[in-house]
Amino acid sequence: MKKINVTQSLLPKLDDYIKEIETVWDSHHLTSKGSKHEELESKLKTLLDVKCASLFVNGHLALEAVLEAYDLKGEIITTAFTFPSTTHAIVRQGCTPVFADIKLDDYTLDPIDVERKITDKTVAILPVHVLGHVCDVKAFEQLAQKYNLKLIYDAAHVFGVKVNHTGIGQYGDASMFSMNATKVFNTIEGGLITYKDESLSKKLELIKYYGMESSEDITYIGSNLKMNEFQAAMGLCNLPLLDHEIELRKKNCEVYLDELKGLSSITLPHFLDHIDYNYIYFPILINKPYSRDDVYNQLKVKGINAKKYFYPLVTDYACYRGVYPSDLPHSREVADKVLCLPLYGNLSLDELMFIVHELKNALV
Ligand SMILES: Cc1ncc(COP(=O)(O)O)c(C=O)c1O
Incomplete structure (x- = not known):
């Protein structure tokens, strides 16, 4: 039985990748600000429509x-409906995550609940543009200004997304984009920070390159977080494929929307006119009395690997259970009902129709 996975990594033709890395071979410059790294960083700034951007080995x-660059110490308000990375980053940097609930229409952090959770210990808000849906960027901007908080987006899922024709990385103080193998655009593993304040550049560089101002002048206890040339070369090869990939994903979403409309047993995602989406995921909710887990298992038996994304909530992980208050009814409801159907450019119409057919079978 052929398996259909929730996603499939975008890959260039092998010959194109080999051609791209020939110069790396010739130069023997494999990492540390090689020409591929510099070229990709510059191209991503233009593509994402941002003033400042810095590449990293991965998004986390x-x-x-x-x-670390903002030297944040205190409480950071965030969502529990996310990948562990968001919360782990907060905790590993010595801050305390405070969880606010999400909105039921797009699963992003609810600014009203965020405001309720602000205390004199709050130093930042860290919303997630979750599953490709865009947060209420205006409301968060206002909150950040009103309470003098840093606003940092986990933009792992929204590479290339625009809001009112503006690159999504322009919102907030900074955004983190993931470019791992499962994302719409990948550098095998990779991350990008986009940010407003140019003066942050130096600190980010110190953190990324062992705190080195120069080989003999080490001024900061930095780490090693740099992207290598092979990752950057993959990014350069994948960049020209991106628009077409998004177009194909959009078409596939339209097939799902068309074929699944009117079913009361599920809630479909909705897409807003002022946003250019990247169609990274196709999350549906399985409504009661149907069970998401039953539907998931029935699809799996047929070789369809949908994903319970995100389940469980971060606050239910063994490492966080009982540690942080988590009265999050909307987050819990969505985590219990959500199922991401397979979505990628190469998914054929036959495969889509097979998924639709099996999903409907599971909902009788
Ligand atoms: C919401 C979210 N944040 C952070 C990350 C971490 O990104 P990376 O895998 O590039 O380290 C991911 C990865 O999938 C993610 O989904």
Whole structure:
């Protein structure tokens, strides 16, 4: 039985990748600000429509780096409906996560609940543009200004997304984009911090390069978080494929929306006109009396690997259970009902129709 996974990594033609890395071979410059790294960083700034951007070895460490760069100490308000990385970054940087609830229409952090949770210990808000949905960027901007808080987005899922024709990385003080193999655009593993304040550059560089101002002048206890040339070369090869990949994903979403509309047993995602999405995921909710887990298992038996994304809530992980208050009814409801259907450019119409058919079978 052929398996259909929730996603499939975007890959260039092998020959194109080999051609791209020929110059790396010739130069013997494999890492540390090689020409591929510099070229990719510059191209991503233009593509994402941002003033400042810094590449990292992966998204998680990029997020840790930006929290470290701002020297945040205190409470950071965030969501429990996310990947462990978001919370781990906060905790590993010595801050305390405070969980606010999400909105039921798009699963992003609810600014009203965030405001309720602000205390004199709050230093930042860290919302997640979750599953490709865009947070209420205006409301968060206002909150950050009103309470003088840093606003840092986990933008792992929204590479290339625009809001009112503006790159999503322009919102907030900084955003972290993930470019790992499962994302719409990948550098195999990779992360990018986009930020507003140019003066942050130096600190980010120190954190990324062992705290070295120069080989003999080490001024900061930094780490090693740099992207290597092979990752950057993959990014350069994948960049020209991105628009087409997004177009194909959009078409596939439209098939799902068309074929699944009107079913009361599920809630479909909705897409807003002023946002250019990247169609990274197709999350549906399985409504009662149907059980998400039953549907998930029935699809799995047929070779369809949908994903319970995100389940369980971060606050229910063994490492966090009982540690932080978590009265989050909306987050819990969505985590219990959510199922991401397979979505990627290469998914054929036959495969889509098979998924739709099996999903409907599971909902009788
Ligand atoms: C919401 C979210 N934040 C952070 C990360 C971490 O990114 P990376 O895998 O590039 O380290 C991921 C990874 O999938 C994610 O989904």
